[in-house]
Amino acid sequence: MMTTTIVIRPSRRFPLPRFKELWEFRELFYFLVWRDIIIRYRQTILGVGWAIVKPILSVVVITFIFNKLAGFTSEGIPYQLFTLAGILAWNFFSQGVTAASQSMIYNSNLVTKVYFPRLIIPSAAVLRGLVDLGIALLLYASLMYYYSFSPGWQLFLFPLAVAWGVMSCLGVSLWVSAIGVKYHDVAQALPFFVQLLFWISPVGYSSAKVTGRFVLFYWMNPMAGVIECFRYSLLGKAYLPANLLILSLAVSVMILVSGIINFKRMEKEFADVI
Amino acid sequence: MSNPIITVNNTSKKYIIGENIHGRGKRTLRNIVDHRVKRLFSEEERRKSREETTIWALKDISFQVEEGDVIGIIGRNGSGKSTLLKILARITEPTRGEIILRGRAASLLEVGSGFHLELTGRENIYLNGSILGMRKAEIDRRFDEIVQYAEIEKLLDTPAKRYSSGMYMRLAFAVAAHLEAEILLIDEVLAVGDIQFQKKCLGTMGDISRSGRTILFVSHNMEAVSQLCRKSLLLQSGTMVDYSETQTIILRYMQLSNM
Numbered sequence: 001m002m003t004t005t006i007v008i009r010p011s012r013r014f015p016l017p018r019f020k021e022l023w024e025f026r027e028l029f030y031f032l033v034w035r036d037i038i039i040r041y042r043q044t045i046l047g048v049g050w051a052i053v054k055p056i057l058s059v060v061v062i063t064f065i066f067n068k069l070a071g072f073t074s075e076g077i078p079y080q081l082f083t084l085a086g087i088l089a090w091n092f093f094s095q096g097v098t099a100a101s102q103s104m105i106y107n108s109n110l111v112t113k114v115y116f117p118r119l120i121i122p123s124a125a126v127l128r129g130l131v132d133l134g135i136a137l138l139l140y141a142s143l144m145y146y147y148s149f150s151p152g153w154q155l156f157l158f159p160l161a162v163a164w165g166v167m168s169c170l171g172v173s174l175w176v177s178a179i180g181v182k183y184h185d186v187a188q189a190l191p192f193f194v195q196l197l198f199w200i201s202p203v204g205y206s207s208a209k210v211t212g213r214f215v216l217f218y219w220m221n222p223m224a225g226v227i228e229c230f231r232y233s234l235l236g237k238a239y240l241p242a243n244l245l246i247l248s249l250a251v252s253v254m255i256l257v258s259g260i261i262n263f264k265r266m267e268k269e270f271a272d273v274i
Numbered sequence: 275m276s277n278p279i280i281t282v283n284n285t286s287k288k289y290i291i292g293e294n295i296h297g298r299g300k301r302t303l304r305n306i307v308d309h310r311v312k313r314l315f316s317e318e319e320r321r322k323s324r325e326e327t328t329i330w331a332l333k334d335i336s337f338q339v340e341e342g343d344v345i346g347i348i349g350r351n352g353s354g355k356s357t358l359l360k361i362l363a364r365i366t367e368p369t370r371g372e373i374i375l376r377g378r379a380a381s382l383l384e385v386g387s388g389f390h391l392e393l394t395g396r397e398n399i400y401l402n403g404s405i406l407g408m409r410k411a412e413i414d415r416r417f418d419e420i421v422q423y424a425e426i427e428k429l430l431d432t433p434a435k436r437y438s439s440g441m442y443m444r445l446a447f448a449v450a451a452h453l454e455a456e457i458l459l460i461d462e463v464l465a466v467g468d469i470q471f472q473k474k475c476l477g478t479m480g481d482i483s484r485s486g487r488t489i490l491f492v493s494h495n496m497e498a499v500s501q502l503c504r505k506s507l508l509l510q511s512g513t514m515v516d517y518s519e520t521q522t523i524i525l526r527y528m529q530l531s532n533m
Contacts, residue, residue, distance in 0.1 A: 008364060008373040031404040039392045109387040114405055115364035185304075271366045272289060 015264045017119060025116050032107075032124040036099075037131055051135035058087045066204030074206070077235050078147045081140075086203035088136050089161075089230040092129045093169045093223055094194050100125040100173030101190050104181045108274045118267050119260075122177040126170050133162070140234065152236035161229035168222040168252045174259030178266040182273050202227050208239035219244040222252035277376060278338035279457060279488050280362070285371030287332040287357050331357040333512045335371070339490070341456075344483040346499035346520055347492045348527055349509035355492045358509070359459045362490065377456025377488070380407055391435035395426050395445055398434055402449045416452045423478075424448035443471060451478045458482065461492045476501065496524050 041047040059080050066072045067079045074082035103125040104111065104118075111118065144151065180186035201223040202210075210218045218224060225248030232238035313319045332354045339345055347355045360366045362373065363381035388405035389398050399420055403413040413420075421427055424445040426437075434442060460479070479502055483489055493499050499506060499520060506523040508515040508530075516526055 004376075004378060006364075006375040006379070008361065008368065008375070009371075010367055010369055027410050028404050031401050035390060035393065035397075035401055038397070039390065042392050110405060112365065113387040114381060114407075116405070116407075268367045271360065 011268055013265070014261060015268075017260055017264055018117070022117050022119060025120060028116055029120045029124055032120065033128045036124065036128050048135060051132040052139050055084060055087050055091060055136050055139060058091070059084050062087065062204045070205075072205040072209070075237070077237060078149065081143060081147060081149060081235060082206075082231065083204055084140055084143060085231045085234045086201070086227045088133060088140065089165055089227045090198065090201060090203050090223065091136070092133050092165055093172075093226070094198070095132065096126040096129045096169040097172050097176060097194060098190065099129070100169075101176040101180050101186055104177050104270065104274065105184075105187075111274055112271050118270055119174075119263060122173045122263075123170060125177075126166065126173050129169070130162075130166075149235075151234060154233045154236045156233075157229070158233040161226065161233045164222075164229060164249070164252065165226045167256055168226055171222070171252060171256035171259045174263045175255070178259075178263045181270050182266065197221065197223065202239075206239050215244070216247065219248045220251050222248055222255065224248050225252070279341040279343075279376045280339035280490075281374040282335055282337050282362075283372045283374075285332060285335045285361065285368045285373060286330060287354075287361060287366070288369040289329050289331050290327055330512050332361070332368075335509075335514050337507060337514065337517050339488060341376075341488055342483070342486045343505060344479075344489045344491060344503045346503035346506035346523070347490060347509065348494070348496070348499060348506055348523065349515075350531065352511070353509040354512045355509055356461055359461050359490065359492055362457075363459050375457060378407065378454075379457040379459060380450075380453045380455035381459045382406075382450045382453075382461070389434055389442070389446060392433055394433055395421075395424075395430045395437070398445065399449055402446070403452075406450060406453055407455065408453060412454060420445075420448045420452050423451065440468065440471065447471075447475055447478075451482065455487075457488045457490070459490050462494070496527075500524060 041050075044050065046053060062083050063079055066083070067074075073079070100122040103121045107121050110116075111121075176186050176190055180190075200218065200221055207218065207224050207228055225245055228238045228240050228245075232240055309319075335354075335358065347358065349355050357366070359381065361368050362375070362379060364379075365381065388402045390401065393401060399417065400410070400413055403420075404410065421430060424441070424447075426441055426445055429437065429441065434445075437445070476498055479489065479491070483502065489502075491499065491503060503520050505518060506520040507517045508523045508527055510530060515530070516523055
C-alpha cells in the first residue's frame with residue numbers, strides 16, 4: 001500500500017508556496033469557481049445577462065462624461081470601441097479585487113474546518129471573472145461588427161494582455177484578502193480606493209494625455225499598462241511607450257510576488273483570527 | 275511492528291488573545307493603535323497586556339496511535355480537544371513540536387460546514403466531497419452509495435435550503451462517511467440529529483473502524499466513546515492527563531469532574 005507521510009511542524013517565518021500541492025488541489029479550485037458562478041446567477045432574472053448589461057451601461061455613461069462633456073477623443077477609432085476595451089479590463093480588475101477581498105470571510109466556514117492551500121480562495125475569486133470577461137467579449141465582437149471595424153494581427157496578443165490583467169488583479173487581491181482576514185477595515189476602505197483608481201486609469205481617455213512630471217507615477221498603476229494592452233490587441237492602436245510599459249509591468253510583478261510572500265506569511269494565522 | 279500511523283511529539287499551541295478581550299473590542303486597526311499607544315505610556319496597561327496576551331491551549335502533548343485504532347479524546351470544555359484535532363487536520367499550526375502522519379487525514383469537524391444552501395443535493399455532494407479532499411472520480415464512483423445512505427433520492431435536484439434539518443445532516447454525514455482517507459478526525463458529530471440518526475452514525479463509525487482505518491473521535495458522549503474506542507486520551511487545560519484503556523480514562527475523567 002502506498003502511504004503518504006505528512007510532517008506537521010511550525011512553519012518558517014516566510015514560508016514558500018508549494019506549487020506541487022496547489023496543483024494537487026486543482027479540482028477543489030475548479031469546484032469553488034463553479035460554485036460561485038452557479039450561486040451568483042441563481043435566483044436572478046437576467047442571470048448571465050448581467051455580464052452584458054453592466055458594460056453596456058458603463059459605455060453609455062463614460063461616453064457621455066468623457067467624450068461628450070469633457071471632449072476626450074479616440075483618434076479615429078469609434079469612441080465606444082475605444083472605451084469598452086478599457087471597461088473590459090477595468091471591470092475584470094475591480095470585480096476580481098472586490099470579490100477576492102471578501103472571499104476569505106465568505107469562506108470562513110471552510111478556513112476554520114478543513115485544510116487546503118488557502119491561496120486557492122482568492123485565486124478562485126479572481127479567475128471566475130474570466131467567465132464574465134468571455135461573455136463581455138461577445139458584446140465587443142458585436143459592437144465591432146456594428147461599426148464595421150475589423151481587428152488586426154494584434155488580436156493574437158490578446159491572451160497576453162489578459163494574462164497581465166490576471167497577474168495585476170491577483171497581486172492586489174492577495175494583499176487585500178490576507179490583510180482583510182485580520183483587519184475588517186479593508187472591506188470599508190477598498191471600494192473607495194478602487195473607485196479612486198478608476199479615475200487614474202485610462203478607461204475613458206488615452207494615457208497619452210498624461211504628460212509632465214506625473215507620467216512616472218501614473219504608469220506605476222499596473223492597470224495603465226493592462227488597459228493600453230487590451231486596447232492595442234483589440235484595436236491595433238494604443239499609447240504604448242516601451243519604457244513606461246516596462247515600468248507598469250515591473251510594478252505588477254512586484255505586487256504579485258510580494259502579495260504571495262505576504263499571503264503565505266499571514267496564512268498560518270487565518271484559522272485563528274478570522 | 276510497523277510504524278505508528280500518528281506520532282505526536284511534544285506539541286504545544288499558543289494562542290494570542292490579548293488584543294481581543296477584556297472590553298478592548300475587535301482587532302481593528304484603530305483598536306490596536308489605541309492599545310499600543312496606551313501601553314506605551316502606562317505601566318498598568320503593560321502589565322495587563324502581558325498577562326492577557328497569551329494562552330497555551332495545548333502544552334507538550336506526546337502520544338502515538340497505531341493503524342486501525344479508534345481513539346477517544348475526552349476532557350472538559352476548553353481542555354484543548356478541538357485544538358488538538360485542528361492541528362492534526364492542519365487547519366492551524368502547532369507553536370512547537372512535530373507531528374508525523376503516515377496517511378491522508380480528513381477532518382469531519384462539524385459535518386456540513388462546506389454545504390451551500392443554494393446548491394442542490396447533487397451539487398453539494400460534489401462540492402463537499404471535493405472540499406473534504408475527494409477526487410471527482412472518487413465521488414463519481416461512490417455517488418450512488420452516498421445518495422442511498424442519505425436517503426435523499428427524491429430531493430437530489432432540490433436546493434439544500436428546502437431540506438429538513440434531518441435530511442441536511444444525513445447528507446452531510448453521508449459524504450463524510452464515504453471518504454477514503456486513512457485517518458478520520460471526528461469532532462462531536464453526534465451532538466446533532468435525532469436518536470435514530472445518531473445510532474446510524476455510530477454504526478457507520480463502527481464499520482469504518484472495522485475496515486482498518488484509524489479514527490480520532492472527540493466527544494462528550496461517554497457511552498459512544500466506550501462503545502467505539504478501545505483506547506482514549508484525557509486532556510485537562512491543555513495537558514495530557516492520561517492515555518490508556520477507555521474504561522480507565524472514563525473513570526479518571528469522572529473523578530476529575532467531581533473534584
